[in-house]
Amino acid sequence: MKGRILLVEDDETFRAFLQTILEDDGHEVRTAGDGTRGLRLLRSETFDLVISDLKMPGKSGLELFRETRNDPAPPRFIFLTAFGKVEEAVAAMKEGAVDFLTKPLADPDTLLVLVHRVIESQGTAREYRSLKEAEAAGLPPEELVFAGRAMNEVRQLVHDVAATTATVLIYGESGTGKELVARTVHLLSQRGKAGFIPLNCAAIPEHLLESELFGHEKGAFTGAVQARQGKFELARGGTIFLDEIGEMPLALQAKLLRVLQERVFERVGGNREIRADVRVVAATNRNLQEEVAQRRFREDLYYRLNVFPIHLPPLRERRDAIPPLADFFLTRFSHHLGKEPRGIDAGARRALEEYPWPGNVRELQNVMERAIILATGLIRLDHLPAELGRREGREQRQSRDVLKATERELIIKALQKHGGNRRLTAEELGMSRRTLQYKLKEHGLL
Known part of the structure; x- marks a missing residue:
């Protein structure tokens, strides 16, 4: 080395x-x-x-x-x-x-x-930290990170870009696994044995974000009792992951642009340049082109970050990934909670596969952890949140919709047969004229 x-x-x-x-x-x-x-x-x-x-x-x-x-x-x-x-x-x-x-x-x-x-x-020491970070993040095997046919292209892109030094920008809804993909890029790269340092730009108050990124010198502001390294220094030789980059304030975007262009930065309250020997991977759930058009994101920074874009599909577009992901979380959380993984029964599995998962993989993970806590044996439908257990209700609503459409069609045909005569129509349909009047109004035929 x-x-x-x-x-x-x-x-x-x-x-x-x-x-x-x-x-x-x-x-x-x-x-x-x-x-x-x-x-x-x-x-x-x-x-x-x-x-x-x-x-x-x-x-x-x-x-x-x-x-x-x-x-x-x-x-x-x-x-x-x-x-x-x-x-x-x-x-x-x-x-x-x-x-x-x-x-x-x-x-x-x-x-x-x-x-x-x-x-x-x-x-x-750096390699140990990197491995501990991966362990702490609960990284699943690569085949699970890219589970589902819709992720095949993403997997190929990750392998293509990992061997380079290019800046990567990952797009995707919240919970789609943007940080897992970023960690995979890092681990497959030549920097894989150095640190992977994540920072969620939306989780840090604006007045503290600059110090988190670049560190500060002693006395730089009230409470700065000693000098402190920022994420860019901690990531030296490795990768910094800037999650929710679209939330970064405009003033700080200019300083990040300088790091990407010149590969140097200064701590808050300092005047010495520090070399930024890091790879930058960023992620967002926003449309950055729209943010640029609305003047909420710098156009020059956008082009610096968008060197190699990767778009992650939501979980609803890769339903074939739900069974292996659910089984992975079943095994993982069962061990963490000291339980024997007993499996998922057919009804619960069907509900998991049919649910649209607005919270994506993160929501699936949370649902599985809750189910394992509640279950004493197989995970059943009643161990899942109510919104996942409404399959029968959906079927009943669908059946009612079919019946209403059929009823409307019968009324229309009977009216046409009798030239619009409501008395004869009601007699043929076996209902009173009052009931027919109600049905005509219900079906919008008045």
């Missing part, structure tokens, strides 16, 4: 020697000739590791190290020190430095082994 490394060393020859070793090993290296320049780079960019001389003119490596300790995510340090200054390096390790190496460097492999260990430990 390769990383971004800041190398701070005042000896130009030794600095060039170390840079060559590290770059030949595949790492991206930035260099500084003193601690002051090193601090400026740390304030404007993000690094996996800092390798610094312990003693330098002006700002020393130890001072540089200490100035970064209160950062939201302080970088890891390896120190280089002369043989006679080992005690100071040991003291720095007690304060949180990773390790130190003595100069002159006897064997370059010693440095590379140490660098690999540090970078890989960070990668393992």
Whole structure:
């Protein structure tokens, strides 16, 4: 695993020697000739590791190290020190430095082994976080994410775009699984082992949304008692998922546009640029073209986001997905609730398949969880919400509609047969003239 490394060393020859070793090993290296320049780079960019001389003119490596300790995510340090200054390096390790190496460097492999260990430990931590996030999100298998024939095209699009760095915009009604598709794009991409950081733009108050996205510096506003990383920093090397992007305020849309164009941002209350090494996947249940026409969404941002659009069909358009999804939720929630999954009887299954699901997959998930709580054996119709159990009522209404249409047709034919004579028509139909009068009015024949 390769990383971004800041190398701070005042000896130009030794600095060039170390840079060559590290770059030949595949790492991206930035260099500084003193601690002051090193601090400026740390304030404007993000690094996996800092390798610094312990003693330098002006700002020393130890001072540089200490100035970064209160950062939201302080970088890891390896120190280089002369043989006679080992005690100071040991003291720095007690304060949180990773390790130190003595100069002159006897064997370059010693440095590379140490660098690999540090970078890989960070990668393992990111991968663990990503797996825990997926577990916490309850990600179903891919065949369930794309269940139903109507999702075949979506699945192919996801696989096509995942291998690229393109920005993705996912359209779909609420509850159709936009975040699951976004996570799948992330996991299939080269960034899949880094973090997936979701943010629902509609769930954060407008005055806090900028800080959530970009972080803030200490004292940036009332209550900002310490510096804090935003979602874009937390997603470094991975993917940020901006759900309900259509709800983002116009003023903040301009700042997001800058991130997409220039790949840099600033924390609230800060003045240093931070590199945005992230992939952006956004989602909306709105028609963004209509939002642009109504001047509620920036046209330039729309085109930046809409590089690769993916439209998710609602659950009512992929009814063949309902049985496997219902069975998945049955197994999942039964285990969570400590119950044995007993299955779904025919009546309940029929009701699940015929219901229009205005809340889509999320509504199906909630219905199944409730049913499992109520059921002691098979899930039956009476374990489902009332609106799902009205199949018989619908059939009765349909039957009444058919009978009314038939009755109307008989009355019309009898009237035509008797030239509009209501007495003869009533006699043929076996009803009183008063009843016929009522029926004519009911069927709109008066």
